[in-house]
Amino acid sequence: MDRKRCTLKLLVQPSRGLVDEMFIILVQKAPSGFQLTVHALHKCEDGHSWEAFGHYTADTIGTVNVSEDPSLGGTYSGVEQMGLLWSLRPVPGSKPGLRLRKMNVQIPMEVTISVYQGHQTEGFMDQVPLASVVVERWYMAPGVSRIPITEDRLSATLFLPPGPGPFPGLLDLWGGGGQLVEYRASLLASHGIASLALDYLTAKIIMETGKMVDLQYFEKAYKILEQHPQVHGSSIGMLGLSLGTSITLKMAVYSEVMKLRCAVCISGCHMQPVDGSVEEILKYFNQNADRTRISEENELIWRDVLLPVPSDLAFKVDMGRLKCPLLVVVGEDDQNWPASESAMDMKEMMEQAGNSHLLTVLSYPNAGHLIEPPYTPHARASLFRSMATREKMMALWGGETAAHSLAQEDAWRKLLVFLRENLYSGTNPGTPSLSHL
Amino acid sequence: MIVTLRLSTMSPPTSPILSVQPTRGLVDEKLKVVVESLPPGSPVTLHSLHHSEDEDYWEAFGHYVSDFRGMVSVSEDLSFGGTYTGKEDMGLLWSMRPVPGSRKGLRLRKMNVCSPMLHNISVYSGHVSEGFREQTPLTSVLVERWYMAPGVKRIDIMEKGVRGTLFIPPGPGPFPGLLDMWGGGGGLIEYRSALLASHGYVSLAMDYFNSQELESADLEFKYFETAFNIIKEHPQVIPDRVGMFGLSLGSLVTMHVAAESTIVKPRCCICVSGSHFYPRDRTIKEVIMEPRSNSHRLRIDENNHHVWRDMWIHLLDDPSKKVDVGKINCPILLVNGKDDQNVPADECAEDIALLMNAAGNGHLLSRVLYPDTGHLIEPPYSPHFRASNFKAAGVATKTVMLLWGGQTKPHSDAQEDAWRKILSFLQHNLYSSTPPRAKL
Numbered sequence: 001m002d003r004k005r006c007t008l009k010l011l012v013q014p015s016r017g018l019v020d021e022m023f024i025i026l027v028q029k030a031p032s033g034f035q036l037t038v039h040a041l042h043k044c045e046d047g048h049s050w051e052a053f054g055h056y057t058a059d060t061i062g063t064v065n066v067s068e069d070p071s072l073g074g075t076y077s078g079v080e081q082m083g084l085l086w087s088l089r090p091v092p093g094s095k096p097g098l099r100l101r102k103m104n105v106q107i108p109m110e111v112t113i114s115v116y117q118g119h120q121t122e123g124f125m126d127q128v129p130l131a132s133v134v135v136e137r138w139y140m141a142p143g144v145s146r147i148p149i150t151e152d153r154l155s156a157t158l159f160l161p162p163g164p165g166p167f168p169g170l171l172d173l174w175g176g177g178g179q180l181v182e183y184r185a186s187l188l189a190s191h192g193i194a195s196l197a198l199d200y201l202t203a204k205i206i207m208e209t210g211k212m213v214d215l216q217y218f219e220k221a222y223k224i225l226e227q228h229p230q231v232h233g234s235s236i237g238m239l240g241l242s243l244g245t246s247i248t249l250k251m252a253v254y255s256e257v258m259k260l261r262c263a264v265c266i267s268g269c270h271m272q273p274v275d276g277s278v279e280e281i282l283k284y285f286n287q288n289a290d291r292t293r294i295s296e297e298n299e300l301i302w303r304d305v306l307l308p309v310p311s312d313l314a315f316k317v318d319m320g321r322l323k324c325p326l327l328v329v330v331g332e333d334d335q336n337w338p339a340s341e342s343a344m345d346m347k348e349m350m351e352q353a354g355n356s357h358l359l360t361v362l363s364y365p366n367a368g369h370l371i372e373p374p375y376t377p378h379a380r381a382s383l384f385r386s387m388a389t390r391e392k393m394m395a396l397w398g399g400e401t402a403a404h405s406l407a408q409e410d411a412w413r414k415l416l417v418f419l420r421e422n423l424y425s426g427t428n429p430g431t432p433s434l435s436h437l
Numbered sequence: 438m439i440v441t442l443r444l445s446t447m448s449p450p451t452s453p454i455l456s457v458q459p460t461r462g463l464v465d466e467k468l469k470v471v472v473e474s475l476p477p478g479s480p481v482t483l484h485s486l487h488h489s490e491d492e493d494y495w496e497a498f499g500h501y502v503s504d505f506r507g508m509v510s511v512s513e514d515l516s517f518g519g520t521y522t523g524k525e526d527m528g529l530l531w532s533m534r535p536v537p538g539s540r541k542g543l544r545l546r547k548m549n550v551c552s553p554m555l556h557n558i559s560v561y562s563g564h565v566s567e568g569f570r571e572q573t574p575l576t577s578v579l580v581e582r583w584y585m586a587p588g589v590k591r592i593d594i595m596e597k598g599v600r601g602t603l604f605i606p607p608g609p610g611p612f613p614g615l616l617d618m619w620g621g622g623g624g625l626i627e628y629r630s631a632l633l634a635s636h637g638y639v640s641l642a643m644d645y646f647n648s649q650e651l652e653s654a655d656l657e658f659k660y661f662e663t664a665f666n667i668i669k670e671h672p673q674v675i676p677d678r679v680g681m682f683g684l685s686l687g688s689l690v691t692m693h694v695a696a697e698s699t700i701v702k703p704r705c706c707i708c709v710s711g712s713h714f715y716p717r718d719r720t721i722k723e724v725i726m727e728p729r730s731n732s733h734r735l736r737i738d739e740n741n742h743h744v745w746r747d748m749w750i751h752l753l754d755d756p757s758k759k760v761d762v763g764k765i766n767c768p769i770l771l772v773n774g775k776d777d778q779n780v781p782a783d784e785c786a787e788d789i790a791l792l793m794n795a796a797g798n799g800h801l802l803s804r805v806l807y808p809d810t811g812h813l814i815e816p817p818y819s820p821h822f823r824a825s826n827f828k829a830a831g832v833a834t835k836t837v838m839l840l841w842g843g844q845t846k847p848h849s850d851a852q853e854d855a856w857r858k859i860l861s862f863l864q865h866n867l868y869s870s871t872p873p874r875a876k877l
Contacts, residue, residue, distance in 0.1 A: 007868055009637070010608070015586050016461035110587065114608075132608040134588025142460050142555070143579025163455075163559070163577040192454065424452070424474075 008062075010115050010131040018190055019109070019137045019183075020374050020412060022081055025066035027115055027131075030058040037074065037116040038066060039124055040084035042109060044100055050088040050377065052076065055119040073119065076402065084113065085137075086405035088377040092122065097383035097394050100376060105186040106146060108136035137375075139183045141190035146182075149196070152220040155203035157182050158196045158228070159189030165230035167194040168237070168261070168423030171221055175242025175267075178202035178387045184239075187373055191416055193423065194231045196221055200247065200278060201387040212279035218247060219257040235423045239264040239415075242337060242369065246272045246281050249317045252324060262422035264415055266329040267369045269342035270317040271306050282387070284315070295335075299381045299396035303338045309345045319346045320353025327360050327418045329411045331367030335398035339369070362414060364407035368399025374409040453481075453507075453575050457558050461581040463635055464554070464628075465817050465856060467526060468580065470511035472560050475503040482519065482561040483511060484569055485529040487554060493543055495820065497521065497533040500564040518564060521846070529558060530582075530818040531849035537567065542826035542838050545819065550631040551591065553581035584628045586635035591627075594641065599664045601643040602627050603671075604634030610673035613680070613704070613867035614639040616665050620685030620710075622827060632816055633682070636860060638867065639674050640682075641667065645690070657720050661694050665701045677704065678867045680767075684709040685780065685812065688771075689760070692789075696764040705866035706769040707859055710777055710812045712785040713760040714752045742824045742840035746781050753788055762789050763796025770803045770862045772855045774810030778842035782812070805858060807851035811843025817853040821845045 011026045030036060039053040054071030056064040067081040076083035090098045102109060114132035116124060140146070143162025150156075157180060161167050170193050172185040178201030185195035198221050200213050226233040238260050240248035245268020252263045254274075272281045291304040310316055328346065330339035343361045350356035364371075370379060384395040399407075458469045475481060484498040499516030501509045512526035521528030535543045547554055559574035585591070588607025594600065602625060606612055615638045617630045623644070630640035643664055645657075669676045681703045683691035688711020695706050716723070734751075736744040752758040771789065773782035786804050793799040807814075811823065827839040843851075 009868075014459045014462065016581075016583070017459065112588070112607075128609045130609075132588075133586075134607045136461070136587045138461070141578075142553075142581045143557075143577075162557075162579045164573045164575075166452075 008115060008130050010113065010133055012113050012133050012135050015133065016108070016136040016138065018141060018187065019139055019376065020187060023135065024081070025084070025113060027056070027058065027064040028062060030062040030064065032058060032060045032062055034058040034062065035119050036064065036130070037118065037120045038064070038084065039114045039116055039129070040088060041112045041114070041124070042088060045103055048094055048098055049091045050100060051091050051124065052084045052087040052089065053120070053124070054080070054083055074121070082375045085111070085375040086377060086408070087401060097381065099379045099382035101181065102139055102183045105139040105182050108138045111135045111137060140186045144186060144189045146186065149224060151224070153205045154217065154221055154224070155180055155199040155205070156196050156221055157185065158194065158224070159186045160194050160230055161189050161192045165194070166232040167192060167230060168235035169193070169225035169228070169231040170195045170236065170419070171218070171225065171238040172197045173200065173238070173240040173244030173247055175244050176201070176386050177384060184373060193419060194225065194228065196225055212277065212282070214277045215251070215255070218251055219255060222258045234259070235261050237262045237264070237419060237423055240268060241266040241371070242268055245269065247278070252326070253317050253319070253321050260324050262325045262327070262418065264327045264329070264418065266371050266411070267331060267334055267337055267339045269306055269337055269339060270319060270346050271309060271315060271342060272317065274314055274317065295396055297381070299394045301335045301396050303335055307338050307341060309341055316345070319349040320355060322350070322355055322358060325358050325360070325418070325422050327362070327415065329362045329371055329415070330364070331369060331371055331399055331404065331407060332363060332365045333367060333398040333400065334369040335396040336369040360418070362411055364403070364411065366400040366403030367407035368404050369397040371408055371411055374412045375405070376408070378404045453560055455558065455560050455576045455578050457578050457580050460578065461553070461583065463586060464582045464584055464632065464819070468530070470529065470558065472503070472509040473507060475507040475509065477503060477505045477507050479503050479562070480564045481509060482563065482565045483509070483529060484559045484561055484574070485533065486557040486559070486569070487533060489545055490548055491543070493539050494536040495533040495545060496536050496569065497529045498565070498569070499525070499528055519566070527818050530556070531820060531852070532845060533820040542824065544822055544825040546626070547584060547628050550584040550627045553583045556580045556582060584631040584635070589631065589634045591631070594667065596667055597663050599643070599660065599667055601625065601641050601664065602630065604630045604640045604642070605673055606634050606637050606639065611675045612637055612639045612673060613678035614668040614671070614674040615641070615679070616668060616681045617642045618645065618681070618683040618687030618690055620687055629816060638863065639668060639671060658694070658697070661690060662698055662701045665694070665703070679703060680705040680707070680863065680867055682707045683711060684814070685711060687711070689713065689715055692760045692762060692765065695767060695769065696761050703767050705767050705862070706765070707772065707862065708769065709772040709814050710774065710780055710782050711771070712749060712780045712782065713762055713789055714749045714758055715760045716758050738840060740824070741838060743837045744840045745779050746777065750781050750784065753784060762792045763798060765793070765801065766798060768801050768803070768866055770859065771805070772814055772859065773804070773806050774812060774814060774843055774848065774851060775806055775808050776810055776842040776844070777812040778840040779812040803862070805855065807847065807855070809844040809847035810851040811848055812841040814852055814855055817856045818849070819852065821848040
């Protein structure tokens with residue numbers, strides 16, 4: 001096709017959206033039956049390039065609609081409206097073990113969506129596309145305020161939704177990799193929940209004292225939320241992923257200070273020493289470090305370290321004492337934590353205690369450990385520096401990309417509904433609108 | 438026995454949920470505003486507030502009643518009062534006006550197109566008409582409205598004496614191009630070019646008042662030809678797909694260049710609110726000075742607004758004072774308001790049609806004329822002002838209140854309709870692979 005006379009049009013709507021919003025990609029005015037590749041390119045904050053692509057054939061009027069037409073090949077296949085994002089992977093030649101995470105949430109992810117002639121699989125950077133547009137994907141809605149929190153020696157960031165409030169609150173905890181990871185909290189604030197992202201492994205206080213934080217650290221974070229003038233103090237929840245679930249469950253069940261309205265545990269376990277804080281939990285994990293396995297690709301499979309589920313009640317959270325609704329999200333192919341086994345045991349404990357009506361388990365076949373907000377690329381394994389071992393290693397997270405991405409999409413939607421139902425009054429006549437998700 | 442029902446103090450708030458989609462959009466995209474979780478049948482006010490670059494506050498509001506589900510949908514429900522009434526999905530934007538107590542004669546224009554316009558959309562309890570600042574809304578969201586799509590490049594142009602800003606769409610191109618010219622207020626107004634680039638046109642917004650080059654009519658003509666060629670010769674522009682877009686005085690320049698230039702051949706022209714009165718061999722500056730010499734024809738209305746529309750009507754009878762539109766040989770779209778109080782757009786359009794039909798090129802002309810619409814036909818959803826402060830560029834005159842005309846609702850409808858027709862005209866003439874021939 002003569003590029004000079006090419007009238008092919010590419011449209012992506014919205015061109016600026018939140019990361020959990022769907023977009024529509026439309027190619028128009030291509031020749032009838034034209035074979036083309038729709039390609040996505042993203043350069044992440046670390047400077048690595050990520051790409052995804054799908055092969056399409058234009059219909060008789062020269063149109064390709066990614067939300068309706070099947071991809072015939074590429075990094076995803078079938079009718080996949082958001083395939084160009086969730087199937088992003090490092091470009092050939094990249095170093096192994098990369099994971100895509102947005103650390104600066106105040107600027108958007110920029111993705112360049114292009115159309116190339118023919119069904120291509122490589123060498124995109126050496127060609128000129130027929131058309132391309134730039135799409136912004138934001139972790140923060142307009143008007144969300146980002147407030148660094150350092151009082152009480154916390155390392156945290158509070159994200160407040162726009163408007164007068166008061167808003168429900170949420171404590172947001174990530175896992176064993178540490179750092180102050182803000183993107184999920186900023187996204188939740190974009191959905192109306194005042195969210196506090198908390199660093200509890202690499203926080204300044206730990207760097208300075210050389211000691212892990214105690215449980216009061218988390219209670220202080222809770223109090224910051226509870227006492228904030230724009231937060232409704234009796235409407236605070238907690239969300240944890242991986243190691244973050246250990247803390248979440250401990251606080252939900254045992255804390256006298258925290259009165260959680262609800263809790264969400266993603267890819268985690270209830271197995272931990274009931275007494276003690278982060279230090280004791282990490283020691284407990286290290287005890288059975290010899291149970292780690294190595295895969296054929298030299299990836300660390302960590303899940304057996306916490307198995308079998310103990311019967312000794314000193315080593316698992318007493319779920320029968322839980323008084324608030326709990327949403328548990330597990331990937332059945334989680335190679336890092338035995339989340340499925342833990343979920344089954346929690347259910348049994350709660351059924352015996354008579355509080356299982358509080359429990360909802362979402363279990364996803366072929367999903368791995370890192371169940372993140374939707375449309376973010378799946379990493380089956382990546383380089384990971386564990387705060388427990390202080391070593392950098394290739395950790396196997398598990399999950400098959402398409403199934404894992406579907407799990408992320410479904411889990412996020414259900415998580416938002418769960419939070420809305422439990423953090424807002426239960427007598428709302430209408431269901432909150434999530435139709436744009 | 439009296440039974441009192443006590444509400445639990447421990448239950449979380451039933452605060453209404455306001456959703457506005459998209460929260461980040463282009464200025465010509467529609468908004469979907471929905472409020473949920475209100476008590477059923479409750480009166481509420483939807484309010485929008487904008488703090489302009491000039492530090493003024495603009496607001497709009499509509500009075501609604503929630504349905505049995507406690508929901509209000511602005512695109513489906515009717516507003517019963519406020520700055521707009523009826524079913525108006527974009528009323529919260531186009532009906533904005535300066536808040537009470539503001540300075541007079543304000544006009545809302547975005548000068549920095551690299552940042553968005555911010556609108557605070559809020560829900561207030563009850564049907565409120567004033568004192569919004571003193572009340573706390575039930576809930577609010579912030580919406581960004583952009584003139585520039587992501588990936589559009591903005592390039593300062595200072596080349597061959599031409600001063601302007603070039604906007605290039607994302608992608609390899611090549612793209613059709615547009616020379617974008619505003620009116621007698623002068624300055625470098627970028628927003629329409631930025632928006633046109635967001636729709637796939639390389640657009641050059643031109644400042645054609647402050648250059649030293651415009652000392653004589655000859656030089657001035659060459660200035661526009663040079664500007665046109667800057668676009669045409671750009672590596673990302675399809676050389677035979679460059680058009681011209683003008684408003685007010687810019688329309689005049691467009692018609693004149695299209696008619697008289699032997700070097701520049703625009704593929705198509707759009708003339709908004711323009712007249713074709715061009716005293717031959719005079720410069721633009723001199724054309725602007727014309728009102729001064731014709732001051733006996735200047736009308737000042739009961740509000741002390743200057744009405745310029747009658748100042749040139751006498752020129753209709755003098756062919757030497759008009760652009761020779763019979764020589765235009767590309768499709769041309771005229772967009773005018775019937776209530777234009779600045780320029781006799783209606784009469785001019787009629788005359789242009791007569792002249793072009795007589796010359797045999799009438800088939801190139803398309804005209805749209807909107808009732809109750811004034812002079813400033815801008816991109817859609819921007820607020821309407823019947824009059825505003827005006828200072829002619831490069832001329833030592835005082836600021837006056839010029840009457841533009843138009844009634845807010847019909848004028849806003851015209852802006853929305855005209856923009857769609859303009860984009861469709863550009864698409865057909867600059868993008869389509871069939872040679873341009875047909876009318877709209």
